Amino acid sequence: EAGVAQSPRYKIIEKRQSVAFWCNPISGHATLYWYQQILGQGPKLLIQFQNNGVVDDSQLPKDRFSAERLKGVDSTLKIQPAKLEDSAVYLCASSLSQTANYGYTFGSGTRLTVV
Amino acid sequence: TQLLEQSPQFLSIQEGENLTVYCNSSSVFSSLQWYRQEPGEGPVLLVTVVTGGEVKKLKRLTFQFGDARKDSSLHITAAQPGDTGLYLCAGPSYNNNDMRFGAGTRLTVKP
Numbered sequence: 001e002a003g004v005a006q007s008p009r010y011k012i013i014e015k016r017q018s019v020a021f022w023c024n025p026i027s028g029h030a031t032l033y034w035y036q037q038i039l040g041q042g043p044k045l046l047i048q049f050q051n052n053g054v055v056d057d058s059q060l061p062k063d064r065f066s067a068e069r070l071k072g073v074d075s076t077l078k079i080q081p082a083k084l085e086d087s088a089v090y091l092c093a094s095s096l097s098q099t100a101n102y103g104y105t106f107g108s109g110t111r112l113t114v115v
Numbered sequence: 116t117q118l119l120e121q122s123p124q125f126l127s128i129q130e131g132e133n134l135t136v137y138c139n140s141s142s143v144f145s146s147l148q149w150y151r152q153e154p155g156e157g158p159v160l161l162v163t164v165v166t167g168g169e170v171k172k173l174k175r176l177t178f179q180f181g182d183a184r185k186d187s188s189l190h191i192t193a194a195q196p197g198d199t200g201l202y203l204c205a206g207p208s209y210n211n212n213d214m215r216f217g218a219g220t221r222l223t224v225k226p
Contacts, residue, residue, distance in 0.1 A: 006183075012208060041218050042119075042203050042217050043216045044216070045213045045215075048213050055212055056212055060180065078154075093157070103163055104214065106157030106159070108155065108156050108157050111155075112124045
């Protein structure tokens, strides 16, 4: 089966600019996650979708970050305006189950550098 | 807060050596997962351990879940350069909706 697709792979922007990331999960996976992985740290959850509804966005910095999953398939994550501390790898993952016990399939991530 | 602490943070060994990395918490987890992440890629699930005291083997990798379900270890026998990567442990959040990750152990196996 095809994996989780993410684009772009790399992005360099100046601070205060905006950026958007795209994710296409595995077909049939109802649950989609966006994680932020800062260099030297483990992934941190930003937002979780179940179909096109938000399950958990408690750790999403809503003053600058937004995400949507229209039609319950593809998802986009946007940052506007970006700050230097947003430099990280943004990982998308999908899961067949809503609960966390069965593991995720991650995409390759988008490496964002804010200068 | 369900923090997962992994040790060591970095490990560099020669091909053929054995190693063990650890994942510890003060919280009890219903399960723990181990992932390996190679440079430029997303984490890949290696194993899920569910029962306290459980031992699972994946070729040269042996995973153990602590009796109290607060810790886990990963032992690699006769490490190979292909084992190089970031090893992450993860456990379900309090509401079981998502996984919380440790900071990982970065392993380098030199030929």
